[in-house]
Amino acid sequence: MGAVERAKWRPEDGPASQQDMRRRNLVLVLAAVAAQGPLSRADVAGRIGLTRPAVSSLVDELIGRGALTEAETTSGGRVGRPGRALAVSRQGPAGLGLEIGVAHLTACVADLRGEPRVWRRVERANAGRSPGQVLAEVSALGAEAEAEAAALGLRVEGRVLAVPGVVANAPRGLVERAPNLGWHAVRLADHWPDPDTVPEPENEANLGALAEYWNAEQPVETFVHVSAEAGIGAALVIDGQLFRGARGFAGELGHIPVQPEGAPCACGARGCLEQYAGEAAVLREAGLAQPLSGPADDPVALLAERAGAGHAPTLRALDRAGHALGLALASAVELIDPDGLVLGGAYAELAEWLLPSVRAELAVRVTVRPWAAEALRSSALGRRGPVLGAAQMTVRRIMADPTRLPAG
Amino acid sequence: MGAVERAKWRPEDGPASQQDMRRRNLVLVLAAVAAQGPLSRADVAGRIGLTRPAVSSLVDELIGRGALTEAETTSGGRVGRPGRALAVSRQGPAGLGLEIGVAHLTACVADLRGEPRVWRRVERANAGRSPGQVLAEVSALGAEAEAEAAALGLRVEGRVLAVPGVVANAPRGLVERAPNLGWHAVRLADHWPDPDTVPEPENEANLGALAEYWNAEQPVETFVHVSAEAGIGAALVIDGQLFRGARGFAGELGHIPVQPEGAPCACGARGCLEQYAGEAAVLREAGLAQPLSGPADDPVALLAERAGAGHAPTLRALDRAGHALGLALASAVELIDPDGLVLGGAYAELAEWLLPSVRAELAVRVTVRPWAAEALRSSALGRRGPVLGAAQMTVRRIMADPTRLPAG
Known part of the structure; x- marks a missing residue:
């Protein structure tokens, strides 16, 4: 069972139609070729459990729409015998x-x-x-x-x-x-x-977060993706779908209270995560606040450079940020029960110094369920995500x- | 758009079939009668956009399975003219x-x-x-x-x-x-x-939580339902579906850290919500810990009785519990962006004394999005839910x- 008992269809969606069925089957053919192509038409029919003529009609439509291409193959190719092989288009859409x-x-x-x-x-x-x-x-x-x-x-x-x-x-x-x-x-x-x-x-x-899910070799289906640029954001992927919240505000990790009576935040509350793990807070704590003097005025690259060089205040600032992040993520784990947590965006470039303290905090806080340290990892995409x-x-x-x- | 961009169907679900279509249409007929019945067959056809013969075949199957009944109506009834009216069975399944x-x-x-x-x-x-x-x-x-x-x-x-x-x-x-x-x-x-x-x-x-959703006159689609018996539990309904988490542990609100360096909890962590708003903590704070001397040894009824009588330690204990609950719920709101929060289970019977402090805490903590005090309410079902x-x-x-x- 997945994370959400998904309603595949609800009565308010209206009656089923032949058109819906055809659309579903087009998706099925396209997904089979994307996952396992190149494939012959017969291969596709075998894999998805539709008849050969049905598949051919679907394939023709997908070629017509520019989604698939069909090319001559030589024997010894992946399809096993000479014939025409379908692949998802490298040109077109x-x-x-x-x-x-x-x-x-x-x-x-x-x-x-x-x-x-x-x-x-x-x-x-x-x-x-x-x-x-x-x-x-x-x-x-x-x-x-x-x-x-x-x-x-x-x-x-x-x-x-x-x-x-x-x-x-x-x-x-x-x-x-x-x-x-x-x-x-x-x-x-x-x-x-x-x-x-x-x-x-x-x-x-x-x-x-979606890029992380779509480009992972072995994607986890339900995870919290934390990213930081100037602020701290997070996004929830639930059962492979982006969860935006009732109004689109889900994932405001930066304003989770990590110290109820802590530092005042620009948002009006006190002790928000951003006051401990946000870029400005970390730079301040590391003694690197304005004016910047690092590589290309990129504060993240500057922090990574100083931490890499063993600069004690930077290391302390990142450790403190990691503990605060771990505390906020513990709340996320208790509430959402994700398969994994991902540090993305700028955090990915600081992962070497953040992961240990985030993991330590999670180990102490997440006690009523199994939780493996490796369930927290950093994104391979980082700021390109x-x-x-x-x-x-x-x-x-x-x-x-x-x-x-x-x-x- | 709902809370989750739901995949109504995914390729791994396999090809569409005539059977799927018929099942969908059976659901459609049943839902129409449940929502708007009694209805004639012609009414159903008109409402769901299928032909009269198609609807009749579906209705016959639903009657055969015991889901619908069809009774003679008199003129002036809700169906507008004499005929046979369909209703969801009061007997049978x-x-x-x-x-x-x-x-x-x-x-x-x-x-x-x-x-x-x-x-x-x-x-x-x-x-x-x-x-x-x-x-x-x-x-x-x-x-x-x-x-x-x-x-x-x-x-x-x-x-x-x-x-x-x-x-x-x-x-x-x-x-x-x-x-x-x-x-x-x-x-x-x-x-x-x-x-x-x-x-x-x-x-x-x-x-x-599901009972709350299914029995509400105007259900909100995405909400957090907090319930308390001896412990504190919560459940998330997202877009009308129960969200169980990746492994079934979602909604562990009781172990959200509300005071990072607070009281040790039986779970091994410190400062968990249960240490401030759990039944045992509230009874202790109210000076009502063992032995109980209240109505039928029901600690919740005892707390309600004492609070109703103006017993100051009980009022203080419930106020403190409400603030802690508000702090934990602020994290839930930041992460999940629900339409609403519901105090259910035993909390529903203590709502009169909890709601003000929970609301006060939410008002101070939830600042980066619109949040109405009324979005938090108590369950009408309470412990029967x-x-x-x-x-x-x-x-x-x-x-x-x-x-x-x-x-x-």
Whole structure:
């Protein structure tokens, strides 16, 4: 049994139709080829339990929509005998991911197999700039990436923008607030230069968590993904699905009270995790607060450099941050009972110094259930996660419903 | 958008079939009659968007399985004209709920409309007794309830047992531990007298939360339900589904650290919520620890009586418990972003004295999102919730798949 007793269908979804059945079967064929391809049509029929003619009709539709390709194979290939082999398209449908960071803009195009094919990144101090200006620049970066992708035969079918801020479940298209950019209630459509390419905004922590899930070799199905850029965010993946919360605010780990009568937080409460494990708090504790003098004004790289060099105040600051993080994560484990915890984003680059104290705190706090130290690990994607997730979001949607693609 | 982006179907579920479609449509007809009945066949067809002959075939099957009845109506009835009206059966399929509490055994039979039709309860001090003895007694109580239900024309199709302990996702059928009963790894089938009536165990907090959801007039879809008997449990309902966690341990609110360096807890950690808001802690703080001298040795009733009489130490103890509960619930709100919080179980009877301090703590702690004081409320079901949920579980499963019922 999974994490959630998922309702696969609820009465309010309405009656079943032949169309639904066909859509499901298209997904089934596409998933089989994605997981095990190249495959012949007969292989696909054998694996998914549909008849050969049914599979052929589905395959033809998927080829028509550009999701599959069918190529001549030679004998000795993976399909075992000469014939025509199906594979997920390396050309055609693709997803564009964009990211606005506090200090950079990034674009990425992923093909239908989820592979990133185009990367573009520019350093920019975005905090405090007007949303219109930032959005015009990231839009231009996206257009460049799309042009580069087009030269590779890729056609962008959807656009998602990772933002370091809150995106409520409704209304969509709105960045409710992004404190570290200084944004409040920014509707992307109001500022985006081209109405045909307005992306869908999504919280960067959510996209980082999804990227972690989608790109793991052996994904755990239910986990908490912690990420840090200037603030501390977290996202919950439950049974392989992003859990956004009732209004889109789930995963606000940074404001879990870790010291009930502790330091006042900018949010108005006291003793929030961010006051102990947030970037500003760690820099202050390490004696590295403004002005920065580290590599490329990147505070995370600076902390890693000092910690690597054995700088005692930095090591102490990271140890303290790890204990606070462990305390907050203990609450998450008690409530959510995840398979795993992942330190992503900037934390991934500091994992060497954070993991021991986070693990020590979890070992002391999580006592009423089995809990293995290795259930906490650091992300391999780190700070690249969110934009990769943004690009792959479109790909995942197509894989879950190939009829989103124009018919051939 | 709901709380979880639910995968309605995943490729690993296999290909769609005509059988799946028919099952879905049976559910649709049954749900329409349950929500809006009595209805004629034509009404059902109009409401769910299937043809009249298709609906008639589905209705015939549901009548054959005992899920629906069809009766002559007179003109002026709710269906608007004379004819035959469909309703969900008051006889036939039913669910048996059982509960083992620390101080009682309870049985309840619910009909297919979810209405409890039979209640049986005996007071028993179950802590420390052998599982075999307790299970034999609750089994006998269940048999009596089934006999009484049979006299009403009800036939029990499934049995669920609420226990004050942990039931892991796998293996099923096992109560992993129930500290307040002194149980460890009790497999029900090993002790149940009749192999044909072995119930499925489920954590009482989980069933209480489901009962709250199923019986609310305007249910919120995503909420945290806190219940207390001797310990403190909680359960998460997400998008209308029980969330059990990766291994079945979700909702361990009682061991959230509310004072990192606080009182040692029996679990081995320090400063757990149970040390501040658990029954034993509140009784101790109120000066009402052993020996009890209140109504029927019921510590909750005793606390309510003393608080109602203005007993200052009891009021202070409940105030302190409420603040601790508010602190733990603040973490739950930050992480999960629920629509609501419900104080259930014994807490419901103490709500008058707990709600103000829980709300005060939430108001101070939950600052980065909108949060209304009324989003926290007390359960109307209180201590009856778990056994009602246990009885309704079977009913809900039938409503979600009427082919579970034997064909007529």
